[in-house]
Amino acid sequence: MARIGVFICHCGENIARTVDCAAVAAAAAKMPGVVHSADYKYMCSDPGQQMIRQAIAEKKLTGAVVGACSPRMHEPTFRRAAAEAGLNPYLLEMANLREHCSWVHEDRAAATAKAIDLVRVMVEKVKRNRSLYPIRVPIEPTALVVGGGIAGIQAALDIAGGGKKVILVERGPSIGGHMARLSETFPTLDCSQCILTPRMVEAASHPNITLMTYSEVEAVEGFVGNFQVTIRRKAKYVDWSKCTGCGDCWAKCPARKIPSEFDARLGARTAIYRPFPQAVPNKPVIDREHCIMLTKGKCGACAKACQRGAVNFKDQDELVKVKVGAVVLATGFDLWDHSAYGEYGAGKFADVIDGFQFERLASASGPTGGEIRRPSDGQVPRTVVFIQCCGSRDEKVGKAYCSKICCMYTAKHGMLYKHKVHDGRAIVFYMDIRAAGKGYEEFIRRAVEADGVEYVRGRVSRIYRRTDGKLIVRGADTLAGRAVTVEADMVVLADAVVPRSGGEKLAQLFGVGYDTDGFYSEAHPKLRPVETAAAGVFLAGACQSPKDIPDSVAQASAAAAKVLGLFARPELEREPVVARVNENTCVHCRACIQACPYGAVEDHEIRDRKGHLVRTVARVNEGLCQGCGTCVAICRSGCIDLEGFTDEQVFSEIATLE
Amino acid sequence: MSTSEAIRADAARLLAEGRAKLVIGYRARGPHRAPAFVSDPAGVDVLIYDNLCKQNLAVYLRKPEVRSRGPVAVVAPPAVMRSLVVLAAESQLTEATVLAVGPDAYHGVLDLAGAAALLKEKYADLAPSPELLEALAKLDAMSPQERARFWTDQFAKCTRCYACRAACPLCYCARCIVEKNVPQWISTAAAQHGNFAWQIIRAFHQAGRCTLCGACEAACPQGIPLMLLNLALSEEVAKQFGEKPGYDPAAKPVIGSWKPDDDQGFVR
Numbered sequence: 012m013a014r015i016g017v018f019i020c021h022c023g024e025n026i027a028r029t030v031d032c033a034a035v036a037a038a039a040a041k042m043p044g045v046v047h048s049a050d051y052k053y054m055c056s057d058p059g060q061q062m063i064r065q066a067i068a069e070k071k072l073t074g075a076v077v078g079a080c081s082p083r084m085h086e087p088t089f090r091r092a093a094a095e096a097g098l099n100p101y102l103l104e105m106a107n108l109r110e111h112c113s114w115v116h117e118d119r120a121a122a123t124a125k126a127i128d129l130v131r132v133m134v135e136k137v138k139r140n141r142s143l144y145p146i147r148v149p150i151e152p153t154a155l156v157v158g159g160g161i162a163g164i165q166a167a168l169d170i171a172g173g174g175k176k177v178i179l180v181e182r183g184p185s186i187g188g189h190m191a192r193l194s195e196t197f198p199t200l201d202c203s204q205c206i207l208t209p210r211m212v213e214a215a216s217h218p219n220i221t222l223m224t225y226s227e228v229e230a231v232e233g234f235v236g237n238f239q240v241t242i243r244r245k246a247k248y249v250d251w252s253k254c255t256g257c258g259d260c261w262a263k264c265p266a267r268k269i270p271s272e273f274d275a276r277l278g279a280r281t282a283i284y285r286p287f288p289q290a291v292p293n294k295p296v297i298d299r300e301h302c303i304m305l306t307k308g309k310c311g312a313c314a315k316a317c318q319r320g321a322v323n324f325k326d327q328d329e330l331v332k333v334k335v336g337a338v339v340l341a342t343g344f345d346l347w348d349h350s351a352y353g354e355y356g357a358g359k360f361a362d363v364i365d366g367f368q369f370e371r372l373a374s375a376s377g378p379t380g381g382e383i384r385r386p387s388d389g390q391v392p393r394t395v396v397f398i399q400c401c402g403s404r405d406e407k408v409g410k411a412y413c414s415k416i417c418c419m420y421t422a423k424h425g426m427l428y429k430h431k432v433h434d435g436r437a438i439v440f441y442m443d444i445r446a447a448g449k450g451y452e453e454f455i456r457r458a459v460e461a462d463g464v465e466y467v468r469g470r471v472s473r474i475y476r477r478t479d480g481k482l483i484v485r486g487a488d489t490l491a492g493r494a495v496t497v498e499a500d501m502v503v504l505a506d507a508v509v510p511r512s513g514g515e516k517l518a519q520l521f522g523v524g525y526d527t528d529g530f531y532s533e534a535h536p537k538l539r540p541v542e543t544a545a546a547g548v549f550l551a552g553a554c555q556s557p558k559d560i561p562d563s564v565a566q567a568s569a570a571a572a573k574v575l576g577l578f579a580r581p582e583l584e585r586e587p588v589v590a591r592v593n594e595n596t597c598v599h600c601r602a603c604i605q606a607c608p609y610g611a612v613e614d615h616e617i618r619d620r621k622g623h624l625v626r627t628v629a630r631v632n633e634g635l636c637q638g639c640g641t642c643v644a645i646c647r648s649g650c651i652d653l654e655g656f657t658d659e660q661v662f663s664e665i666a667t668l669e
Numbered sequence: 670m671s672t673s674e675a676i677r678a679d680a681a682r683l684l685a686e687g688r689a690k691l692v693i694g695y696r697a698r699g700p701h702r703a704p705a706f707v708s709d710p711a712g713v714d715v716l717i718y719d720n721l722c723k724q725n726l727a728v729y730l731r732k733p734e735v736r737s738r739g740p741v742a743v744v745a746p747p748a749v750m751r752s753l754v755v756l757a758a759e760s761q762l763t764e765a766t767v768l769a770v771g772p773d774a775y776h777g778v779l780d781l782a783g784a785a786a787l788l789k790e791k792y793a794d795l796a797p798s799p800e801l802l803e804a805l806a807k808l809d810a811m812s813p814q815e816r817a818r819f820w821t822d823q824f825a826k827c828t829r830c831y832a833c834r835a836a837c838p839l840c841y842c843a844r845c846i847v848e849k850n851v852p853q854w855i856s857t858a859a860a861q862h863g864n865f866a867w868q869i870i871r872a873f874h875q876a877g878r879c880t881l882c883g884a885c886e887a888a889c890p891q892g893i894p895l896m897l898l899n900l901a902l903s904e905e906v907a908k909q910f911g912e913k914p915g916y917d918p919a920a921k922p923v924i925g926s927w928k929p930d931d932d933q934g935f936v937r
Contacts, residue, residue, distance in 0.1 A: 596844040600759040606925035627760075645925045647874045648842035649849045662852035 013044035013138045016072040017130060018063055020054030020079035022109055027052075029113040031123045035078060038127045042134050046070050055085050060092040067096035074098075074137035078106040078130050099142035101587070101655060106133040128668060135667040139660045143587040148634040150236040151336040152578040153178065157228055157517065160188020161207060161560055162552025162567040163341035164214045169571030170339075171219035175578050178333055179214060180242055181224045183272075185290035187211050188343055192273060192287075192367060194374035194381070196560060197423045198454035204289060204376065211291040225296055229330060231520045232610060234635060235547025236336045236583040246326040248297035248305070249283070253321035256285070256293045260313035260322060269301045271378075275367040277386055278378035283313045283322070287376065297322075337547045337574040338521060340531060341567060342514055344553035347402040347410070347507035354473045355401070355504060361387040362482060363474060363502045366420055373427045383431050385501045387480070392500030395428055396484045397421045397439040398471050402507030404442065410507050412528060415557040417505035418445045422455050424503060425464035437464045438497055440471050440486050448561070467495060474502055508557035521548050531555050541569045549573050588638035590631045593650040597628040603642035603651060604629055611635035612642055672775045676744055676768050677713040679778050683742050684710040689766055690739035693729055695722040704729070708738070718744060718770050725884035727752035727838035731761055742766040742778070747792040748882035750784040751915025752838040755878055757781055758920045761841060781918060788916055797881060797900055805900055824864040826891040829857065833871065833895055836888035839878050846870060872898040877906045877923030880915040 017039035021027035032050040040048035047070045051059050054077060066072060075098065077089045082105040090100035106129040116122040152175050156167045159181030167177045179186065190196075191211075193203035215222050223242060230241040249260075264281035271280040273287045280286075282302040285295045303310035304324055314322035346365050350358030362385045364372075371377040372384065385392045399421050403414040418441070425437040444466075446452045458464040471486035477498075484497040510529040518525045522545040524532035531554050534542040541549050551567035552558055558566065577583075592603070594617065604612045615630035631642070631651075643651045643658075652658055670678070676694060683689040684707070696705035696715040702722045705715050727749045729735045745753065745767040753765045767784050769776035776787055796802075808816060831847075834840040847855045847867055855870065856863030872895075879899045886895040906912055909932065912923045 596842075598761075598841060598843045600761065600841075602759070602922050602925045605921050641925075645922075647846060648844050649846045649854070650844070658849075658854075659852050662854065666852075 012073075014046045014071055014073045015042075015044045015134055015137060016047040016063070016066045016070060016075045017042075017045055017049070017134065018054055018059075018066075018075065018077045018079075019048075019050035019108070019126075019130070020059065020077065021050065021052045022054075022080060022113075023052065026079070026108050026113040026126075029116055029119055029122045030108055030126045031119065032078075032126075034123055035108070035126045035130060039076075039078075039130050039134070042131055044138055045134060047072065054079050055088055060088070063089065063092050064096035067093060067098045072098060073102065074140060075103040076106055076130060076133040076137055077103065078108045078126065078133075080109040081105075081107050081111075099144075101143035102137065102140050104133045104137045104140065106130045131667055132664045135663045136660045139657070139663055140655070143654055145584040146587050146589065146633045147582045147584055148236055150578060150581065150583050151238075151334045152176065153333070153335045154337045154339060154574045154578075155180065155228075155238070155240055155333065155335040156339045156341060156551075158188070158341035158343055158511075158552070158554070159183070159186030159214075159222075159224065160341060160343045160552060160563075161190040161210075162343065162554075162558075162563040163188070163339070164207075164210050165564045165567035166339045166341060166551045166571045166574075167214055167220050168210065168217065169568050170574050171214075171217045173571070173575040173578075175219065175575065177217075177220045178242075178335065179220055179222050180226050180228060181222075182227050183286065184225050184247075184284075184296045185211075185286050185292070186214060186222065186224060187287075187289075187291065189367070190560060191289070192275070192374070193370050194377070194427060195423065197419045198448070198450040200423070200426070202375075204374075208289045208291075211289075215291045222292065223331075224292060226331075228517060228520060234609065234637065235545075235577070237634065238335045238338060238547065240333050240335055240338075242331045242333060244329040244331055245296075246299065246328050247295075248299070248302070248322060248324055248326045249295055250321045250323055250326075251292065251294050253319040254294045254317075255319060256295070257318075259316040259318065261285070261295055263312045263316040265310065265312055266301050266303055269298065274371045274378050275365070277368055277371050289376075297324075337549065337577050339549045339551050339567070339570045339574065340517070340521065340523065340543075340554055341551040341563075341570075342511045342517060342554040344508045344557065345511055347408075347509045349401050349504050349506050351408055352401065352504075355398070355471070355502075356474050356476070360474070360476055360482065360502075361385075362392070362500065363504060365504055365506045366417070366424070369424050369503045373424070373431070381431075383428055390500070391432055392435065393432070394436045394438070394497065394499045394501075396471070396482070396497055396499040396502045397424055397437065397505065398484075398502065399439065399441040399505045400507075401504040403505075405507075408507075410509075410528065412507075412557070413445060414505070414508040415445070416508065416559045418443075419448070419451060419454065419559065421503075421505050422446075422458040422464065426458050426462045429462040429464060437462075438499075439464060439466045440469055440484075441466060442468075442470065448559070469495065508553060510554055514554060521545055523548055523550075541566060541573055547577065585634075586638065587633075588653065588655045589633050589636035590638065590640070590642050590651050590653050592629050592631055592642075593652070594628045594630070596648055596650040598648065599627045599629060600647070601629065602645045602647065606641050606645040608639065608641060609635050609637050611637070672770055673717045673719070675775045675777075676718055676770070677716050679768055680707060680713040680716055680742065681710040683766070683778065684708065684713070688740060689742035691735065692716070692742045692744070692768070693726050693735070694718070694744035694768070695724070695726075716744070718775075720772075722746070723883060723887050725749050725752055725836065725838050725882045727756065728836060728884070730756070730765070730838070731841050740766065742768060744768045744770060745784070746770050746772070747788060747795055748880050749838075750788055750792075751880035752882060753781065754785050754788065754915045754918050754920075755839060755880060756841075757918040758914075759839075759878075759922070785916060785918055793913075793916070795881075797896075801896055801900060804894065805897055805904075808897060808901070820868075821861070821865075823893050824868050825861065826893055827859060827864045827868065828891060829859040829864070829867065830890065832888040832890060833885035833893075836884040837875075838882075838884075839875065839880075840871075846874075868893075868895075868898070872902055875899060876902040877910070877912060878914050879903055 019036045036048045036050040093103040094100040156179045167179045226244045229243040232239040261281045266282035270276040271278040283297045375381040469487040469489040473485045482499045523543045549570040551570040552563035617625045680692040692707045694716040695702045765781045855866040
């Protein structure tokens with residue numbers, strides 16, 4: 012005989028405001044099989060949980076129904092309480108009286124009647140529940156970090172430092188990401204390369220880190236603890252086991268005018284190249300789109316120059332399969348293409364540049380050797396205008412968000428310019444200054460007060476080029492309430508931060524959500540900012556939202572801590588909500604096998620005692636099953652059931668409402 | 670040589686050579702056609718083929734009493750060959766020997782791959798009969814209320830004899846959903862509720878699989894126009910997914926498989 016306990020929560024006022032909780036508890040007490048019924052203001056609180064534990068023990072309950080909030084919120088809480096009192100946690104169910112009832116209704120009588128129905132449904136269900144036990148699956152204690160920028164490097168180093176193996180995958184030929192391109196960093200003006208490159212080397216030489224540069228994630232199978240990831244190692248056309256990185260090859264390459272991605276198209280590179288002198292690994296790849304040998308079939312200058320015979324034009328992409336237990340996505344950001352802004356020259360003026368181009372101009376390793384020389388004629392600009400919020404906070408171009416880093420790097424740019432061109436003018440147009448960070452406001456003040464960067468609050472409406480080459484910047488000074496016109500030699504646009512191209516495809520591979528701007532979605536904006544909806548997949552850096560270096564590094568370490576926490580146990584406990592095939596009635600039509608999005612349904616051969624094949628049926632691999640129920644729906648003869656949500660349970664829930 | 674004579678000759682040869690232990694074909698029974706099971710080369714004379722041969726003989730191939738006889742050959746017009754291809758796609762058979770007959774010609778003895786190739790080459794555009802298309806157009810032109818009334822009247826005739834299911838080679842479940850009784854989703858009583866549920870579920874379970882052979886409708890003693898349901902769903906599948914079942918033995922099920930470029934227009 013079922014002995015069911017019912018516990019109705021007021022959720023403070025949340026449920027009690029619209030639902031007569033005492034009446035629900037009284038009605039529940041009369042339901043067949045219910046031997047205990049109570050209501051309380053906060054069932055999730057310690058005294059509330061104690062009521063449940065006590066009733067389970069004293070009334071020898073065989074099942075419990077908690078009428079409260081969504082099971083997404085507190086099912087683990089109440090199931091833990093049940094387990095503490097000795098009841099199998101899967102014999103406790105929740106009736107959602109808040110999201111499904113009180114929050115969405117106003118009529119108290121009708122809402123109370125509905126709440127009683129919701130409780131009755133769950134009482135009928137719980138009578139048919141059976142004890143379930145967590146499924147234990149082994150964890151592969153290797154992490155995959157996707158993206159070799161500062162966030163990816165930090166996450167990889169922290170995980171490797173914790174004693175676990177890491178595979179660091181980077182799309183480009185070198186790790187380092189955007190940080191390697193920066194001249195100096197706010198708010199301390201320390202040299203970006205000086206703090207980054209030692210970490211790059213450390214990542215490359217760490218015994219626990221396997222570096223896979225010039226590689227991309229191709230396919231993902233499996234689940235937390237047991238992902239099988241296929242990685243495409245793009246053809247490098249250079250055998251790195253032979254290459255010493257001497258540079259003879261790129262010195263001889265005749266394709267010399269390819270815009271350098273690293274130098275933000277301000278410099279040129281060859282077809283066989285390393286992106287920058289401090290690249291890690293410090294070995295070249297051949298860009299197959301621009302290589303004369305690979306496109307036209309004749310050249311081979313690099314192969315002739317290479318004394319080690321490392322150049323191999325027949326190199327092919329290679330697919331590598333790896334097994335990992337957790338994944339950190341650290342794919343970073345790009346700058347928005349400001350050519351959509353016709354009023355700022357639609358990207359056609361050589362001297363209207365973006366933040367990265369300014370970084371390269373200011374960098375000692377940049378195309379100008381660190382001298383600020385404008386791209387069009389190499390002259391030192393005497394007046395430079397910086398425009399913040401270029402694309403950011405502009406719903407006209409579909410970007411409502413603040414890009415967060417621009418206020419700070421623009422102040423830095425102004426400073427760097429003033430440090431190099433003492434008599435020059437740096438004028439910043441801004442909407443607001445957002446300098447909320449340690450030492451950030453002080454940094455802005457320093458730019459204004461110590462370095463004389465001029466700040467004008469207002470928008471620039473138009474930039475056009477006069478015949479003498481001057482860029483005429485027309486804007487408003489909203490504090491002074493007047494129009495402003497500046498004759499500038501160069502304009503730097505603080506373009507909006509956007510997610511890296513291809514990010515959506517990667518998210519789909521891993522089952523990670525993303526917002527309308529393409530930034531990856533965290534599992535909870537406050538309480539789970541590093542996790543994603545996909546178990547075992549974590550986020551680090553600007554792929555989630557615009558972030559500066561300290562925030563990216565902090566999140567990367569947080570993601571690493573999550574990975575190490577996951578790897579701290581040899582086995583993973585998984586919810587036993589999995590599908591089960593009735594092998595007596597299965598006819599092996601394989602519809603479920605083909606429908607399963609997780610590849611969790613497999614062919615299973617039933618053999619007699621002598622080993623002769625009797626027949627083949629479908630069987631669910633508990634370790635892979637995510638309990639989505641697709642196979643249950645697809646099975647024409649209805650011979651698959653989902654544990655915890657069996658046909659019988661669902662049927663009885665519906666039947667009791669008749 | 671007529672088609673019937675050619676079938677007899679091939680059947681006798683297959684049986685004599687041992688390539689088939691049993692040939693399933695058609696024989697005359699008065700003005701009707703009935704299935705013939707021939708295991709002796711001397712008995713092939715009963716086999717005939719003409720346009721009265723409507724039954725889908727593929728239905729026998731999964732029966733244990735037939736399978737236990739050893740290799741079986743079956744007289745197969747295009748609709749039957751398509752059924753065999755679907756059965757192969759659903760891992761219900763791995764091989765088949767067919768005596769392939771078309772409305773225009775006899776194509777001799779083929780294996781499954783040969784049958785699939787023949788279907789693609791010669792019978793890729795099998796059109797339903799004009800009468801059936803006309804009836805469906807009439808049904809489509811009705812208001813939803815009129816259509817509901819039409820089907821209520823039709824389904825009211827159903828006695829739940831399940832002849833439609835027995836005649837269909839694709840209704841091969843060991844336990845049909847209608848016989849699942851824990852819980853019993855579909856009432857087994859021959860009354861409106863259960864009849865509706867049964868008929869609609871039968872049709873949906875055929876969606877993307879039905880080869881429009883017509884065996885179910887021919888078997889129905891109550892004259893329920895099942896082909897209208899089958900055709901409506903087939904056309905919907907063709908329109909939505911561009912798929913026609915029964916041509917590719919390696920095809921994935923239309924319902925239960927997906928492609929990234931599937932039409933999402935229904936999501937609002």
